[in-house]
Amino acid sequence: MKLKKYEGVIYILPWLVGLMIFTAFPFIASFLLSFTNYNLMSAPSFVGLDNYRTMFENELFKKSITTTFIYVFVTVPLKLSFALFIAYILNFKIKGVNFFRTAYYLPSILGGSVAIAVLWRFLFSDSGLINLIIGFFGISSISWLGNPRYAIFTISLLRVWQFGSPMVIFLAALKNIPESLYEAARIDGASKVSIFFRITLPLITPIVFFNFIMQLVQAFQEFNGPYIITGGGPLYSTYLFPLYIYDNAFKYFRMGYGSALSWFLFIIIMIFTLITFKSEKYWVHYDGGDE
Amino acid sequence: MAEVVLKRIEKEYPNGFKAVHGIDLEVKDGEFMVFVGPSGCSKSTTLRMIAGLEDITGGEIWIGDRCVNEVPPKDRGIAMVFQNYALYPHMTAYNNMAFGLKFQKTPKDEIDKRVRDAAEKLEITDLLDRKPKEMSGGQRQRVAVGRAIVRKPEVFLFDEPLSNLDAKLRVSMRVRISQLHQQLKEEGQPATMIYVTHDQVEAMTMGDRICVLKFGEIMQVDTPLNLYNKPANKFVAGFIGAPAMNIVEAELISEKDKAWLKIGEFTFLLPEEKASKVKNYVGKKVWFGIRPENIKSFETNPNEENNYATGEVSVVEQMGNEEFVYFYMAGNQFISRLNPEKVKQISLRGSYKFWFDLSKCHLFDFESEENISL
Numbered sequence: 001m002k003l004k005k006y007e008g009v010i011y012i013l014p015w016l017v018g019l020m021i022f023t024a025f026p027f028i029a030s031f032l033l034s035f036t037n038y039n040l041m042s043a044p045s046f047v048g049l050d051n052y053r054t055m056f057e058n059e060l061f062k063k064s065i066t067t068t069f070i071y072v073f074v075t076v077p078l079k080l081s082f083a084l085f086i087a088y089i090l091n092f093k094i095k096g097v098n099f100f101r102t103a104y105y106l107p108s109i110l111g112g113s114v115a116i117a118v119l120w121r122f123l124f125s126d127s128g129l130i131n132l133i134i135g136f137f138g139i140s141s142i143s144w145l146g147n148p149r150y151a152i153f154t155i156s157l158l159r160v161w162q163f164g165s166p167m168v169i170f171l172a173a174l175k176n177i178p179e180s181l182y183e184a185a186r187i188d189g190a191s192k193v194s195i196f197f198r199i200t201l202p203l204i205t206p207i208v209f210f211n212f213i214m215q216l217v218q219a220f221q222e223f224n225g226p227y228i229i230t231g232g233g234p235l236y237s238t239y240l241f242p243l244y245i246y247d248n249a250f251k252y253f254r255m256g257y258g259s260a261l262s263w264f265l266f267i268i269i270m271i272f273t274l275i276t277f278k279s280e281k282y283w284v285h286y287d288g289g290d291e
Numbered sequence: 292m293a294e295v296v297l298k299r300i301e302k303e304y305p306n307g308f309k310a311v312h313g314i315d316l317e318v319k320d321g322e323f324m325v326f327v328g329p330s331g332c333s334k335s336t337t338l339r340m341i342a343g344l345e346d347i348t349g350g351e352i353w354i355g356d357r358c359v360n361e362v363p364p365k366d367r368g369i370a371m372v373f374q375n376y377a378l379y380p381h382m383t384a385y386n387n388m389a390f391g392l393k394f395q396k397t398p399k400d401e402i403d404k405r406v407r408d409a410a411e412k413l414e415i416t417d418l419l420d421r422k423p424k425e426m427s428g429g430q431r432q433r434v435a436v437g438r439a440i441v442r443k444p445e446v447f448l449f450d451e452p453l454s455n456l457d458a459k460l461r462v463s464m465r466v467r468i469s470q471l472h473q474q475l476k477e478e479g480q481p482a483t484m485i486y487v488t489h490d491q492v493e494a495m496t497m498g499d500r501i502c503v504l505k506f507g508e509i510m511q512v513d514t515p516l517n518l519y520n521k522p523a524n525k526f527v528a529g530f531i532g533a534p535a536m537n538i539v540e541a542e543l544i545s546e547k548d549k550a551w552l553k554i555g556e557f558t559f560l561l562p563e564e565k566a567s568k569v570k571n572y573v574g575k576k577v578w579f580g581i582r583p584e585n586i587k588s589f590e591t592n593p594n595e596e597n598n599y600a601t602g603e604v605s606v607v608e609q610m611g612n613e614e615f616v617y618f619y620m621a622g623n624q625f626i627s628r629l630n631p632e633k634v635k636q637i638s639l640r641g642s643y644k645f646w647f648d649l650s651k652c653h654l655f656d657f658e659s660e661e662n663i664s665l
Binding site for chain 1: 344373
């Protein structure tokens, strides 16, 4: 009988242990470490808010955070619009639509992987496939990864290309809108464009909201792509903030400073998430669905 | 003001399924026409073709003096009320009603006037600021009707608008829609209304005329009373009326210079007036149809000699003002509709003697199922 009481706890124990070791502990530890100087060799020494103070004086920090903001605020809206656009098209009743849905979803299964990043590097290299194709049309080769102006574009493109998961969620939301609303709107005389902006879009705003927050959080944490493809270069043009954290923590073993940077990123993400939540009441409609 | 004319319209789906088989129909200007039929009879499809929501694969649709085959829904001068209301969930009742007018470039004050007039007519003025979620089913449906009214359409199309409502509300909405039709007529803006339902009570009570459909074909178009009293075929006879007409197999025989109907071991004398119409069917099998109210208790007609039959009563449903008596006779189940004040209590599961009023019966050809006794 006594066992019965704790039976449930036993079931969730594996997860609980994992959470403690891999999430809760690093979370708390990094917070504490962010107030210390720690190089893995000697014991951490308390330095107060020094880490937080010095980061704002660092030029690379400023460069990195600016690059990250540009990256986030370009890729997130682009990726979401693209995902919605494709979902909208895949919602039509056309022949072979299931094939297209799968085809368009595939990149996002592969997208996060290191292999794709490597492939991306290959595609956009100076003698890569992309240059080969544009060369075919008589355009001279572009240094996609070597030119600071294009490198950030190449990295951003990789993210936008992985629009599959928000697309699938958008598609589910679009399918939820009853056909009769579109029919009523057609009788009311709304054009395709007005139907999209006045009926479809308002009704899926809860999903736009969800996808926006998810994408925002993920974009701020992007690491794989730039790390593998450009290594942050050239001239730090793709040096996203997580790369800066990584370099400090694992290249220069400035664990205290790295922890402080992580917490700074956490706060930034938190602020933008909160702003999004605050703005919810002005543009998100929770009236649909229920029917 | 417009009449709606369907000329041999057809609907064939890409997979080869033919839903509508060349329907010809004329709905007069200002008429209330009801499409009725069992599910799958393509009544909604036909309505949606008139609305322009479904393309037609053959024939022509005329609204007023235009062939509208190629005209988009918004320009057909129609308004439609949907079964699931189809209100825009993120808009208030007011905006739902005003939505279409905005696209017609109607001036703001005119929109406001029309919406408020319609709201008043439907008693939903106090709901105008609410969103659909904050309204009951009946209120939503009234807003949906309001959205149709403000467009001032020439033709109203109703696609089973009441089937999502509970029974009581359905009756009051039914009356309201009939009133609306009447009211528009009195205001000098008579509107043609086409109303789809599978509920034959709605059809009977609302329609000026009823079009009975089966598998994409018209079975009969007539006034409610004519459908009831003079059904053109076995299908209409069985579909219109509740409880349904009793229809059983019978044989027409001639004996002693008179025509008789033989059902199992029972024979019934066919009145002269009916007999003369079915002379050619003597010796043949026919369908015999008789409405429940024309099967009476033996007590009510003591002077008649013929057409009595004893049935085994299985169920008696007491409705208060009438009684539905289910009984078996010659292996067939029949329903009789009796007036409880005029008959003694019928005991459940016993024999009882009924009198069949054959002057009101219908006979249908066994093959074609056409009514041969009209």
